[in-house]
Amino acid sequence: MNLNSFLLMxxxxxLIAVALIILxxxxxxSEQNKGRIRGLAIILFALNxxxxxxxxTTGTLFGGMFTxxxxxxxxxxxxxIGTLIVLIQSNAWLKTEENSxxxxxxxxxxxxxxxGMFYMISAGDFLMFYLGLELATIPLAALVAYDRFRSQSAExxxxxxxxxxxxxxxxxxxxxxxxxxxxxxxxDMLSPAMAMNSLTILAFIFFFAGMAFKIxxxxxxxxxxxxxxxxxxxxxxxxxxxxxxAAVFILTVILFKVFPTxxxxxxxxxxxxxxxxxxxxxxxxxxxxNLKRFIAFSSISQAGFFLLGVIGGNEMxxxxxxxxxxxxxxxxxxxxxxxxxxxxxxxxxxMDDYNGLYHTNPMLSLTMMLALFSxxxxxxxxxxxxKFFLFTAAAQxxxxxxxxxxxxxxxxxxxxxxxxxxxxxxxxSENPIPYFKSDFYTKLGLGICIAGLVIVGFASxxxxxxxxxxxxx
Amino acid sequence: MEITVxxxxxxxxxxxxxxxxxxxxxxxRILRAAxxxxxxxxATAGLYFMLNYQFMAGVQLTLYAGGIVVLIxxxxxxxxxxxxxxxxxxxxxxxxxxxxxxxxxILCITTILQHKFQATTEAAKEIDMxxxxxxxxxxxxxxxxxxxxxISVLLLxxxxxxxxxxKRKKKD
Amino acid sequence: xxxxxxxxxFIVAVVLVGGAIIFSxxxxxxxxxxxxxxxxxxxxxxxxxxxxxxxxxxxxxAIIFLVFDVEIVFVFPWAVVMKDLGMSAFIEIVIxxxxxVLGLMYAWKKKALVWE
Numbered sequence: 001m002n003l004n005s006f007l008l009m010x011x012x013x014x015l016i017a018v019a020l021i022i023l024x025x026x027x028x029x030s031e032q033n034k035g036r037i038r039g040l041a042i043i044l045f046a047l048n049x050x051x052x053x054x055x056x057t058t059g060t061l062f063g064g065m066f067t068x069x070x071x072x073x074x075x076x077x078x079x080x081i082g083t084l085i086v087l088i089q090s091n092a093w094l095k096t097e098e099n100s101x102x103x104x105x106x107x108x109x110x111x112x113x114x115x116g117m118f119y120m121i122s123a124g125d126f127l128m129f130y131l132g133l134e135l136a137t138i139p140l141a142a143l144v145a146y147d148r149f150r151s152q153s154a155e156x157x158x159x160x161x162x163x164x165x166x167x168x169x170x171x172x173x174x175x176x177x178x179x180x181x182x183x184x185x186x187x188d189m190l191s192p193a194m195a196m197n198s199l200t201i202l203a204f205i206f207f208f209a210g211m212a213f214k215i216x217x218x219x220x221x222x223x224x225x226x227x228x229x230x231x232x233x234x235x236x237x238x239x240x241x242x243x244x245x246a247a248v249f250i251l252t253v254i255l256f257k258v259f260p261t262x263x264x265x266x267x268x269x270x271x272x273x274x275x276x277x278x279x280x281x282x283x284x285x286x287x288x289x290n291l292k293r294f295i296a297f298s299s300i301s302q303a304g305f306f307l308l309g310v311i312g313g314n315e316m317x318x319x320x321x322x323x324x325x326x327x328x329x330x331x332x333x334x335x336x337x338x339x340x341x342x343x344x345x346x347x348x349x350x351m352d353d354y355n356g357l358y359h360t361n362p363m364l365s366l367t368m369m370l371a372l373f374s375x376x377x378x379x380x381x382x383x384x385x386x387k388f389f390l391f392t393a394a395a396q397x398x399x400x401x402x403x404x405x406x407x408x409x410x411x412x413x414x415x416x417x418x419x420x421x422x423x424x425x426x427x428x429s430e431n432p433i434p435y436f437k438s439d440f441y442t443k444l445g446l447g448i449c450i451a452g453l454v455i456v457g458f459a460s461x462x463x464x465x466x467x468x469x470x471x472x473x
Numbered sequence: 474m475e476i477t478v479x480x481x482x483x484x485x486x487x488x489x490x491x492x493x494x495x496x497x498x499x500x501x502r503i504l505r506a507a508x509x510x511x512x513x514x515x516a517t518a519g520l521y522f523m524l525n526y527q528f529m530a531g532v533q534l535t536l537y538a539g540g541i542v543v544l545i546x547x548x549x550x551x552x553x554x555x556x557x558x559x560x561x562x563x564x565x566x567x568x569x570x571x572x573x574x575x576x577x578x579i580l581c582i583t584t585i586l587q588h589k590f591q592a593t594t595e596a597a598k599e600i601d602m603x604x605x606x607x608x609x610x611x612x613x614x615x616x617x618x619x620x621x622x623x624i625s626v627l628l629l630x631x632x633x634x635x636x637x638x639x640k641r642k643k644k645d
Numbered sequence: 646x647x648x649x650x651x652x653x654x655f656i657v658a659v660v661l662v663g664g665a666i667i668f669s670x671x672x673x674x675x676x677x678x679x680x681x682x683x684x685x686x687x688x689x690x691x692x693x694x695x696x697x698x699x700x701x702x703x704x705x706x707a708i709i710f711l712v713f714d715v716e717i718v719f720v721f722p723w724a725v726v727m728k729d730l731g732m733s734a735f736i737e738i739v740i741x742x743x744x745x746v747l748g749l750m751y752a753w754k755k756k757a758l759v760w761e
Contacts, residue, residue, distance in 0.1 A: 063614025112630035142634025199588040550699040606726030625744040
């Protein structure tokens, strides 16, 4: 083992370094200079994102405990970009007086959850996987409870930590069964040994239930709405975009890597869960008035769409998931960016408050509209292609009924996404939200989202690059 | 099957764990729940002793019984309604949760009993500190140096998170 | 093999402690009166609840203690094999400590170690 081989872990090491530098800066800067940490954090993270794109070597480390393949690197880069947008968007919020004594911790905690996700993605055994999972969850609970004097925020934090502890317990029970049967926790040992028997099925169900908790798939979604509503808006966006996207990808990787021999079983499970998640997420989303809750349920139903790529179990599905993740990050972060601005400046989060927004804030309304169109999957925007590829992946494998149900759900979701657009552009309001002047970072954050939506939608090269790499799975 | 001392010990500890676990979730006073939890953890340490895994048993006692239960008790004492009794659970709720947990337990137990586990061919090892230390710091297969380092990041993040949530604002 | 010792130990403990309690229950003279049920047998009677809300400082101390308690668990096995493994073990523990010492310094800076 030489030092060179550590370059395989470059993404993780650079990220940990960024977190530690921010922590050191927090420890050693005086009160007056503390404001500079915000700029430092964004610059460091942007550097980290750029470094991520340098050509990287692939392989395994630590006797198979850590593996990295080109597709992992693409996903890590996508997550880096998404987190960078979240950091840029939260800049204005962290500037407020209320957060003056604890904003550096925000960066440290957020980045450490990202480190956890990276280790989960590259995990080669269940121990690293579990450790990454905990690292991705525990600091997140602290972030949900970040507004410590708002009881809703604390409630969200406790709900997240309890439900994730519970789901971790269930998952560990499943993993312990697998270890008991096959005597190993290394993925490369498990996948050939895995045989279809009743205990394996039980172990798989436990494992899947634990993962479904994290992705908030129906029927394990009940924590999501309260946590998303209670958390500060920027944390909600991180939770429902980055965290969820990473978890879906990891679930797919593990299904492919560890459970390929029982794919008949998990295809059935995923089929049922996908239908329930899309439908129930949609039906609940229609009834919501609070926009954060609304987005929470709509993102639950989006997770159901992700499962269309999972069920295919082929390279096409894998490519579609990664591609849709990219699209989903840009569009959902666009929506959250607008919600965050309005919530932070006026404290309004209800759909009625958005009436007549176009007349006072045309730019914000247009951004929101574009992002919502993308989420709904209306053609010229990137979201359409993302959904189209997911549907194709499932249809290739002959899941026509599932694709039909998904299409119906897309139409339902179109209805409620357009409700917001209607509120902003058509509905009249006595006292609309006044005009805001946004600062540089806010504009930058939204600008990246819009640019991403347009570029990803029109540049076919991205799809081909991911597709080429996915064949290495 | 011959009943040995080990079986007896296992039965004793398992019964302790089961009884106190049920008491932990059914008691209506939160501080008593914490005490029952302590007993569950101590009984688990007994299981580790039985397996001749003294290090793990020691960790179980110092960390869980000594650290985590104390933390839990401090957290309980932080709240303002310590002496409050929980509302008794309605019969419908307790009926259905009992049903669900018994059904789950039966499912797991029957499935596990049905499975024909393969006995390991490896000889029993004496687990001493050297063995633990070597595999903890080894970078090869079955070495755990990567989790070891990542745990430090996890501990750091957990500590920062706890302080952020609990600390008051400096100015007031 | 140590199972036998353990169970013997257990039985002796149960017999000795349980026996002492039961024996004293029978052997000791009993007197029943109202004062016996007071929490203290001297001083003024307490008013209201005797529970009180703890300072958040206890919680902070406990969590910092716990973090370093967990750390100790990992340092023990390291200390045993440090001599055999040499430099690589040293580097590994230095990284481990560096990250955790940052946590301690952070707690220090945040005045979590000061009793308010």
